[in-house]
Amino acid sequence: MASPLYAIPGAASGAAATEPAAAAVATAATAAARTVNEVLAQSQVMEVLAELDRDLVGLAPVKQRIRDIAALLVMDKLRANLGLAAAGRTAPSLHMCFSGNPGTGKTTVALRMAEILHRLGYVRKGHVVSVTRDDLVGQYIGHTAPKTKEVLKKAMGGVLFIDEAYYLYRPENERDYGQEAIEILLQVMENQRDDLVVILAGYKDRMDTFFRSNPGMSSRIAHHIAFPDYAPAELLQIAERMLAGMNYRFGDGTVEAFASYLRLRTQQPHFANARSVRNALDRARLRQASRLFAEPDRVLGEADLTTLAPADILASRVFQANS
Numbered sequence: 001m002a003s004p005l006y007a008i009p010g011a012a013s014g015a016a017a018t019e020p021a022a023a024a025v026a027t028a029a030t031a032a033a034r035t036v037n038e039v040l041a042q043s044q045v046m047e048v049l050a051e052l053d054r055d056l057v058g059l060a061p062v063k064q065r066i067r068d069i070a071a072l073l074v075m076d077k078l079r080a081n082l083g084l085a086a087a088g089r090t091a092p093s094l095h096m097c098f099s100g101n102p103g104t105g106k107t108t109v110a111l112r113m114a115e116i117l118h119r120l121g122y123v124r125k126g127h128v129v130s131v132t133r134d135d136l137v138g139q140y141i142g143h144t145a146p147k148t149k150e151v152l153k154k155a156m157g158g159v160l161f162i163d164e165a166y167y168l169y170r171p172e173n174e175r176d177y178g179q180e181a182i183e184i185l186l187q188v189m190e191n192q193r194d195d196l197v198v199i200l201a202g203y204k205d206r207m208d209t210f211f212r213s214n215p216g217m218s219s220r221i222a223h224h225i226a227f228p229d230y231a232p233a234e235l236l237q238i239a240e241r242m243l244a245g246m247n248y249r250f251g252d253g254t255v256e257a258f259a260s261y262l263r264l265r266t267q268q269p270h271f272a273n274a275r276s277v278r279n280a281l282d283r284a285r286l287r288q289a290s291r292l293f294a295e296p297d298r299v300l301g302e303a304d305l306t307t308l309a310p311a312d313i314l315a316s317r318v319f320q321a322n323s
Helices: 015-030 036-043 045-055 060-081 106-119 144-155 178-191 204-213 215-220 232-245 254-265 273-293 302-306 310-314 317-321
Strands: 096-100 128-131 159-162 197-202 223-227
Touching: 036 045, 036 060, 045 060, 045 106, 060 106, 060 223, 096 106, 096 204, 106 128, 106 159, 106 197, 106 223, 128 144, 144 159, 144 178, 178 215, 197 204, 204 215, 232 254, 232 273, 254 273, 254 310, 254 317, 273 310
Parallel strands: 096 197, 096 223, 128 159, 159 197
Antiparallel strands: none
8 A cells, every 4th residue: 555645545455446437448348258359349449559659750670569469458357367477466566667758759659558558458548648847846835745646647548648758857956846846756656556657758869867866766767768760751741641640741842842841850959759750840831831921912813822832831941051
């Protein structure tokens, strides 16, 4: 049981409290399953994996790891149905670390992972609560514990996604309260792991340093998943998907212009993969709007309003800086 100091109001404590709620979601539906296909049909987990493939470009190693975790959970379900659960264990440890640069799909994968966990009955609700250090750590004595507990209360039954998790630990500041938040998280991650999955995310090198400084946290993370940067061709594919979602498209010669933009932009500091692609497209749309606005008497048709021209890309400061 969790220490009273770290008890989370409104949270289930221990397997006996959480198992009925989880059973209402999926365990009952899969209780009689004896084959993989029976579990998949009843949980519809394959739909989530298909969405992951459809919604995210590239990331083959990440998608494979998610499939591997889903397979492990299905096997765990089948083992439980035969009474083969390991003695003394209420649920497998599912806490994770997503490491990689910004804009590589970590938040999207966390959402899909929560769906998989929910459909297989490992969490009651399947929602994701996304937070950063500021949501957990207070600024004065007695402030951190209530903030952290409130976040945990909201996340119970689902997934707590902590972005840039390494900022929780600041050893250079003797008056920093991040360690208190870490201690509360450690207690809950161990004692209430059958009602909460924690995903830590951030740059790989900083997460490695964080784990070396916090071995207790490292020991509770069962799955480390590395998110690679996107290749130029994948970034271009992402751009075209984003434009299609906004009812825009690249005009003649614009694909080549944007490919040139990406070649230059990826060599500059602070490139954030898909996030930077979205920002670049937003600026291109602004330039297109200004270009059309400069011709107030022109009758604008659908093609005019939905097509980005090469000039809308080539006016970027990226090209000016390399001219």
